Amino acid sequence: MKKLVLSLIALITLCCTYTFAQKAKHTFEIKNGSFLYDGKPIQIHSGEMHYSRVPHQYWRQRLEMIKAMGMNAVTTYVFWNFQEPAPGIWDFKGDRDIAQFVKIAGEVGLHVIIRPGPYVCAEWEFGGYxxxxQKVPGMEIRTYNQPFLDSCNTYIHKLAGQxxxxxxxxxxxxxxxxxxxxFGSYVAQRQDIPLKQHKEYSMAIKNELVKNGFDVPFFTADGSWLFKGGSIDGVFPTANGEGNVKNLRKVVNEYNKGEGPYxxxxxxxxxxxxxxxSFVRTSIKSVVKQTETYLKDTISFNFYMIYGGTNFGFTSGANYSGDHPIQPDLTxxxxxxxxxxxxxxxxKYDSIRAIMKKYVSYNIPEVPKAIPVIAIPSIQLNKSVDLFNNIVSxxxxxxxxxPMTFEGLNQGYGYVLYRKHFTQPISGKLxxxxxxxxxxxxxxxxxVGELNRQANKFSMNIDIPFNATLDILVENMGRINYGGEIVHNLKGIISPVIIEGNEITGDWEMYKLPMSEAPDLSKQSNSYTAGNPAIYEGSFKLSKLGDTFLDMSKWGKGIVFVNGHNLGRYWKLGPQQTLYLPGCWxxxxxxxxxxxEQQNDIKQTEISGITTPILDKLNLPQEDKN
Known part of the structure; x- marks a missing residue:
């Protein structure tokens, strides 16, 4: 028996030693001006794909597409608010299983580059925060603020565990x-904060990553003219959007001890x-030409994006400009x-693949088959429920x-109905x-009207008679994800409601409509009022599955759930007129x-699924066309 036990121990020891040897067989480092993989210089050819923007059932197909385009790596942001969907509730399952995404990438034969933030931008709601x-007392995001750093550490610790x-x-x-x-762009926009404090913050984030077990090389990413604010001592700097190789080498040398890699x-x-x-198009010729420049000059690169995907649900963020206080991103x-x-x-894929095959020495596999696409000629909508008369009640x-903000109401996304009863008439400018x-x-x-931050329209004339009710249905179109305004991201009605110079106070009723799940209409009666927000419902049968695109071009504005999945926003304004519906759902x-349907100007009776998307059809109001 003793010999048997000793033999088992020896076998287990041998297996453990073998497993460790197998796991530790590769190395990667930044040394002597190069990226070194197993001690040999390599050029990184990466493509960015965000696991959260595609159902997990499709991860492998998309990663195989990246590999077949000639890439040897995939890069992904990690979205804090995707992994912690509610305070203290961490979710790493299904579409949120970042570890499984990384494993599949490895199986496909891709190196993985992780961008964990905690701030990520990415046209994602609140930049990932x-x-x-915003509700935590004394917290200021993205700066050296202890409550914020404590929260960041919790996130990094949870992510490191995965x-x-x-x-x-x-x-x-x-x-x-x-x-x-x-971070360099943020430093440039927040010059009210001393540079020393900015640097303390970015170093603190790097130190939290190290403390929690990240031990591969670190890097920063900024425009080449923003390295002063964005660089971190001892961290490899990379440049975003830099097409001038000479300038790239110059600025990296300045912040990386006079050497590459680049x-x-x-x-x-x-x-x-x-x-x-308008939907933005980038020419194939210019992209291929720049790709060849990088390949010739041994410049490593990451296509942002090689595959974009979809902002399902309420995940899309927003930008802003001088003319537009908010520019909500498409679904x-x-x-x-x-x-x-x-x-x-x-x-564009085929052209880049061709140039990659011309320059790289490793094998580029065949392009995998596309997922089938189906048309659904007509889905009948046999029920409509008036939001005001049947849901809000x-x-x-x-x-x-x-009025209270979304945050004050402890609601992150969706809609809030603000209601006020008037016992006396009032009219004038709202x-x-x-x-x-x-x-x-x-x-x-x-x-009686529509107000829209995206169109810079915050006022209208209104006439409220004796003993009347004012309803204001407000939608959060996505929190700003880039720039100094990220610290001003409350939603709802965040300042007094004014009519003809008078602040309207007293007994505001607020009805929370987060739409976090598909509405249950089983106990609601069929109803319809033209112009009132409504929820339409229907069912359909399929004998064959595949991806499709719901044609929303005849609808106004709203969101769609299919089998409980929130496909995201649609808006007749465009340019997007379809919603991508993955066949795996x-x-x-x-x-x-x-x-x-928020606007509900026309009663709808059906909806269809078509085989190609419509992403470039604008329907601007007449005054915006001039």
Whole structure:
């Protein structure tokens, strides 16, 4: 028996030693002006894909597409608010299983580069920050503030628990980790904060990553003219959007002890898109030419984005400019990327693949088959429920003297109905300077106007008669994700409601409509009032599954649920007129659909699924066309 035990111990020891040897067989480091993989110089050819923007059932197909385009690495942001969807509730399952995404990438044969933020930008809601950080007393985000750093440490610790054993130092595919993100641009926009404090903050984030077990090389990513604010001592700097190789070498040498390697962490083959603006196209010729320049000059690069995906649900963020206080991002994050939103190879993909095959020495596999696409000619909507008369009446309102923000109501996303009863008539100019972001205005249940932060429209004339009710249905169109305004991200009505110079106070009723789940209409009667927000419902049967695109071009504004999945926002304003519906979310047999239509100017009876997306059709108001 003793011999048997000793033999088992020896066998277990041998197995453990073998496993460790297997896991530790590769190395990656930045040394002698090069990226070294197993001690030999390599050029990183990466493509950015965000695991959160595609169902996990499709991760492998998309990663195989990246590999087949000639890449040897994939880069992804990690979204804090995606992993912690509610305060203290951490979710790393299904579409949120970042560890599984990394493992699949390794199986496909790709190195992995992780960009954990905590701030990520990415046209994502609040740049990846959880909305409730704004509620924490004494907290200021993205600066050296102890409550904020404590929250960041909790996030980094949770993430490290998922990823630290998947680093190349532990036998996994992760070769690099980014410390913070594009911090130089934030430093440039927040000059009210001393540079010393900015530097203390970015170093603190890097130190938290180290403390929690990240031990692969770190890097920063900034525009080449922003390295002064964004660089971190001892961390490898990369440049975003830098097409001038001579300038790239010059600035990296200045901040990296006079040597390389040289990398463009964001090389843009496409660009982001906003509601109410033309869909941006980037020429194939220019992208291929720049790719060849990098390949010839041994410049490592990361296509941002190689595959964009979709901002499902309420995940899309927003930008802003001088003319537009907010520029909400589309639901589609197609990005005019080489791989389309539905995972198809585009002409841009084929052209880049051809140039990669000309220059790289490693094998580039064949392009995987596209996921099938189906048309759904007609989905009948046999039920409609008036939001005011049938839904709101079942919600207990919160009552306050003045309107409360979403955050004050402890709600992150969706909609809030603000209701005020008037015992005396009032008319004149309604001012909603604190509107965040889009509102439909009703008097006694009749729609009288629309206010829209995106269009810089915060006022209208209004006439409220004796003993009347004012309803203001407000939508959060996505928190700002980039620039100095990220610290001003409350939603709802954030300042007094003014009518003809008078602040309207007293007994405001607020009905929370987060739409975090598909509405349950089973106990609601069929109803319809023209102009009133409504929820439409229907079902349909399928014998064959595949991806499809719901045609929303005849609808106004709202969101769609299919089998409980929130596909995201639609808006007739455009340029996006379809919603991508992944086939993996469909069932053979019965499927359900709910559409929350805010404007509801026309009664809808059906909806269809088509085989190609519509992403470039604008329907601007007449005054915006001049």
């Amino acid at each position: 959880p909305w409730w950080l 990823l630290k054993d998947l680093q190349i130092t532990h036998g996994g595919p992760i070769i690099m980790v980014q410390a913070e993100n594009e 990398m463009v962490a964001e090389f843009y083959p496409g660009w982001l898109d906003h509601w109410g603006e 589609s994050y197609d990005y005019d990327a080489p791989i389309s939103e539905a995972g198809w190879a585009t002409p 079942h919600i207990q309102p919160i009552i306050a003297d003045t 001012d909603l300077k604190g509107l965040r972001d889009y509102a439909l205005i009703y008097v006694n249940g009749k729609k 469909l069932n053979k047999g019965k499927n359900t659909i709910e559409v929350f």
